[in-house]
Amino acid sequence: MADSVSYKNILKTTFLFGFVQVFNIIVKVGINKVVALLLGAEGLGIISLFQTSINMVKTGAGLGINQSAVRDISEAYGSGNSKNCSETISFVKRIIWFTCGLGLVLMVVLSPILSNYSFGNYDYVFSYVLLSVAVAATIFNDGLRAILTGTRQLRSLAKASILGAFVGLFIALPFYFLWGIQGIAPSLVFSAIATLVISCFYVKKVECFSLCMSIKEVFVRSFPMIKMGISLMLLSFMLEVTNFIVASYISNYGGLGVLGYYQSGITIIGSYFGIIITAMSTEYYPRISAVNKDNQKLNDAVNSQSEVGLLLALPLVVLFVFLSPLFLTFLYSSDFIVVSQYIDYAILGTIVIICSNSMGMILLAKQRSKLFLTSSLMINLAVLVFYILLYQYCGLKGLGIAYFLSGFIQLVVFNYIMKWKFSISFNWSVILKIFVVLSFAFLSKQARDIEADWMRYLVGSMLLITSCCYSLYYVHKQMRINIVASLKNEIKKHL
Incomplete structure (x- = not known):
C-alpha cells in the first residue's frame, strides 16, 4: 500500500x-436544458457534429503541444531557473501561434468536406468556415492552460475554467433565443473567444519575462516537444476521428x-x-x-x-x-x-x-x-x-x-x-x-x-x-x- x-x-x-x-x-445543465427545449434533439445533434468537427481539427492542428508542453514547462519551472522557465514558455507561446493559424486554415479548407460528410449536403459550409475562428481560439486556449498546468498554477487554472464556463453560458443563450439553430455556430465562436480572453488574463500573472527568439531557434528548441506532441496528437486525433465517424454514421442512418x-x-x-x-x-x-x-x-x-x-x-x-x-x-x-x-x-x-x-x-x-x-x-x-x-x-x-x-x-x-x-x-x-x-x-x-x-x-x-x-x-x-x-x-x- x-x-x-x-x-x-x-x-x-x-x-x-x-x-x-x-x-x-451546473452551467451545462442550463445550456442543455435551453437547447433541449428550444432546439430539441435535432439541435443537440447539430451541436454534436459541430463540436466533434472542432475537436477533430484542433487536435490535428494542435500537434499535441498542449499535452507535451506540460512536461517541459513543469521541468523548467521545477528547476528554479527563471530564465530557463521563461525561455520554455516563450517558445511554447510562439508554437501555439503557428498551430492556431494551421487550425484556422485547415477548418476553412475542410469545410465543404465536413459539411457533406456530416449532414449529407453543403448547407453548412459557411457555418464550418465561421467555426474556424473557434478552432483557432480553442487551440490557443489549450496552450495557455498547459502553461498554467506546467507552472502548477492549479488554482488559477480552476478559476479560468469556472469563469470560462460561466461567461460561455451567458454568451450562448442569447444566440439560441434569438436565432435558434442558426445561432449555434456563432455561439460556439464567441464562447471560445471569451474563454480565451479569460485564460490570457491568468497566464499574464505567471512570473516570467518575454524573450526574443528567431523562428529557427524556436523550431530547433521545440523539436523534442513537437515530436512527443505529435505522438500524443495522433492518439487524440484517432479518438476524435472515431467519434466523428460514429456521429456522422448515426446522423446519416x-x-x-x-x-x-x-x-x-x-x-x-x-x-x-x-x-x-x-x-x-x-x-x-x-x-x-x-x-x-x-x-x-x-x-x-x-x-x-x-x-x-x-x-x-x-x-x-x-x-x-x-x-x-x-x-x-x-x-x-x-x-x-x-x-x-x-x-x-x-x-x-x-x-x-x-x-x-x-x-x-x-x-x-x-x-x-x-x-x-x-x-x-x-x-x-x-x-x-x-x-x-x-x-x-x-x-x-x-x-x-x-x-x-x-x-x-x-x-x-x-x-x-x-x-x-x-x-x-x-x-x-x-x-x-x-x-x-x-x-x-x-x-x-x-x-x-x-x-x-x-x-x-x-x-x-x-x-x-x-x-x-x-x-x-x-x-x-x-x-x-x-x-x-x-x-x-x-x-x-x-x-
Missing part, C-alpha cells in the same frame, strides 16, 4: 478540480434526433460522470513523470490512483444508474428518458476506463509513445467496428455496450503490456473493487426496474447508503484518511 500522503494529494487535487467540474455541470439522444448520453457520461477522471488526471501525470524510472513507485501510483478513483466513483455509479430517468428529464426533457438504456452500459465502461487510463499514462511518462500509439490504434479500430455493428443491431443500447467493451479491451491490453514490459500490474485490491462497483451498478439497474414505487426507492436508498459506507470505510481504514475532515478543511480554504 502506498503512503497515505499520496492518497491525500490525489484527494486534494480531485476536490479542487472536482469543484470546477461540478460548476461546469439514424437521423439528427438519434444523434441528439446519443450526444446527451455522452455528455452525462463524459462530462458529468467524468468528473473523477478529469479531476484526477491533472495531478496524476506530473506525479508519475517524476518517478518514471522507478517501476515500484509507478506500480504503487497506478494502484493508489485506481483505488481512489473507484471508491469515489461507487456512490456516483449507484446514483446515476438508479436515477438516470429523473436526471434525463431534469437535464433535458421527458423525451430523453430513452437515453437511459445507453447510460446503463456506458457507465460500466467509465468504471474500467478509470483504471485503464491510470495504467496507459505510465507509457507516456516513460516516453514509450510508439508502444502507446500502436496499442491505442489497434484498440480504436476494434472500437469503431463495435460501435457500428452494435448500433445496427441494438440501437442506443448497442452504443452503450460498445463503450463498455472499448473500456474493457483497453484495460486488458494496457495491463498486459505493463506487466510484460515493466512488471507493473493491478493488485487484487483494485480488481476486487472493480467487481464491487460493477456489481453495484447491476443491482442499481435492477432496483430501478422494480414496479412498486415504495419498494424501488427503498432498495435504491439502501444501495446508495451501502455504497457510501463502503467507500468511506476503505478511504478511512485502508488509506488512513478521514475524508469528512479533509473535505471540511478544503472547503474552508476555498471559501
Whole structure:
C-alpha cells in the first residue's frame, strides 16, 4: 500500500478540480436544458457534429503541444531557473501561434468536406468556415492552460475554467433565443473567444519575462516537444476521428434526433460522470513523470490512483444508474428518458476506463509513445467496428455496450503490456473493487426496474447508503484518511 500522503494529494487535487467540474455541470445543465427545449434533439445533434468537427481539427492542428508542453514547462519551472522557465514558455507561446493559424486554415479548407460528410449536403459550409475562428481560439486556449498546468498554477487554472464556463453560458443563450439553430455556430465562436480572453488574463500573472527568439531557434528548441506532441496528437486525433465517424454514421442512418439522444448520453457520461477522471488526471501525470524510472513507485501510483478513483466513483455509479430517468428529464426533457438504456452500459465502461487510463499514462511518462500509439490504434479500430455493428443491431443500447467493451479491451491490453514490459500490474485490491462497483451498478439497474414505487426507492436508498459506507470505510481504514475532515478543511480554504 502506498503512503497515505499520496492518497491525500490525489484527494486534494480531485476536490479542487472536482469543484470546477461540478460548476461546469451546473452551467451545462442550463445550456442543455435551453437547447433541449428550444432546439430539441435535432439541435443537440447539430451541436454534436459541430463540436466533434472542432475537436477533430484542433487536435490535428494542435500537434499535441498542449499535452507535451506540460512536461517541459513543469521541468523548467521545477528547476528554479527563471530564465530557463521563461525561455520554455516563450517558445511554447510562439508554437501555439503557428498551430492556431494551421487550425484556422485547415477548418476553412475542410469545410465543404465536413459539411457533406456530416449532414449529407453543403448547407453548412459557411457555418464550418465561421467555426474556424473557434478552432483557432480553442487551440490557443489549450496552450495557455498547459502553461498554467506546467507552472502548477492549479488554482488559477480552476478559476479560468469556472469563469470560462460561466461567461460561455451567458454568451450562448442569447444566440439560441434569438436565432435558434442558426445561432449555434456563432455561439460556439464567441464562447471560445471569451474563454480565451479569460485564460490570457491568468497566464499574464505567471512570473516570467518575454524573450526574443528567431523562428529557427524556436523550431530547433521545440523539436523534442513537437515530436512527443505529435505522438500524443495522433492518439487524440484517432479518438476524435472515431467519434466523428460514429456521429456522422448515426446522423446519416439514424437521423439528427438519434444523434441528439446519443450526444446527451455522452455528455452525462463524459462530462458529468467524468468528473473523477478529469479531476484526477491533472495531478496524476506530473506525479508519475517524476518517478518514471522507478517501476515500484509507478506500480504503487497506478494502484493508489485506481483505488481512489473507484471508491469515489461507487456512490456516483449507484446514483446515476438508479436515477438516470429523473436526471434525463431534469437535464433535458421527458423525451430523453430513452437515453437511459445507453447510460446503463456506458457507465460500466467509465468504471474500467478509470483504471485503464491510470495504467496507459505510465507509457507516456516513460516516453514509450510508439508502444502507446500502436496499442491505442489497434484498440480504436476494434472500437469503431463495435460501435457500428452494435448500433445496427441494438440501437442506443448497442452504443452503450460498445463503450463498455472499448473500456474493457483497453484495460486488458494496457495491463498486459505493463506487466510484460515493466512488471507493473493491478493488485487484487483494485480488481476486487472493480467487481464491487460493477456489481453495484447491476443491482442499481435492477432496483430501478422494480414496479412498486415504495419498494424501488427503498432498495435504491439502501444501495446508495451501502455504497457510501463502503467507500468511506476503505478511504478511512485502508488509506488512513478521514475524508469528512479533509473535505471540511478544503472547503474552508476555498471559501
